[in-house]
Amino acid sequence: MLSRPGNKSIKTENLMSVHKDKFEQVLKTVVPTAIVVTGPDGIERADFNYNGVLMTLVLVGDYLVNIATMGYLPKANLAPLYRALLVENHVFLGAWFCISDPLNAVRITNNCAMAELNTARLTNMLAFLAGVWYQKGMQITTGFQLTATPPV
Numbered sequence: 070m071l072s073r074p075g076n077k078s079i080k081t082e083n084l085m086s087v088h089k090d091k092f093e094q095v096l097k098t099v100v101p102t103a104i105v106v107t108g109p110d111g112i113e114r115a116d117f118n119y120n121g122v123l124m125t126l127v128l129v130g131d132y133l134v135n136i137a138t139m140g141y142l143p144k145a146n147l148a149p150l151y152r153a154l155l156v157e158n159h160v161f162l163g164a165w166f167c168i169s170d171p172l173n174a175v176r177i178t179n180n181c182a183m184a185e186l187n188t189a190r191l192t193n194m195l196a197f198l199a200g201v202w203y204q205k206g207m208q209i210t211t212g213f214q215l216t217a218t219p220p221v
Contacts (some may be wrong), residue, residue: 088183089113092128097194098188120199122206133196134193136182137204140215142173150175150213157205164201166209172219175209177201 091104096115103117103126113128125136142150154166154175164179179198181190211214 072147083134088128088131091183091186092133095151095186095191096126098136099191103197106157119195122199122202124195128183131183132180133183133186133194134178135194137177137198137202137206137208139175139216139221141217142168142175143214144220146213150209152210159210161201161205164198173213176218177206 089105092113096103096105100115100117100119103115103157104117107113115126117124117126122137125133125138127136128201154168157166164177167176167178169176179194181194186210
């Protein structure tokens, strides 16, 4: 349970339900074709195409995380890629280049607090990440020959 001023408590499940409803409502307004699914881990997510960029939105606690996967790590020559990702993280404010386990996916992410989520905020969040994808993500993907599928 979460406590709030006045010693009143709310159940975490109710808070997540409110976040899920808000997430679905705002997403349907911005991307009408997107479908929100609940994974086996109970996490809400939606995969969709936004301006030609494949994106995933994930509801994690009080935050909505936006992810664009650029590709998967090559098997060799990783140091130059890591350096390029660090340099880009220094340049872009509001988007982060990262590598996620267990598939070693190279991704660009941004997020916002659910309390701040509305149609304009989500539209800006998606458009910004798509812009970063076209400005730098494609360059990194081709320059470092990231694969489209996870390595076997």
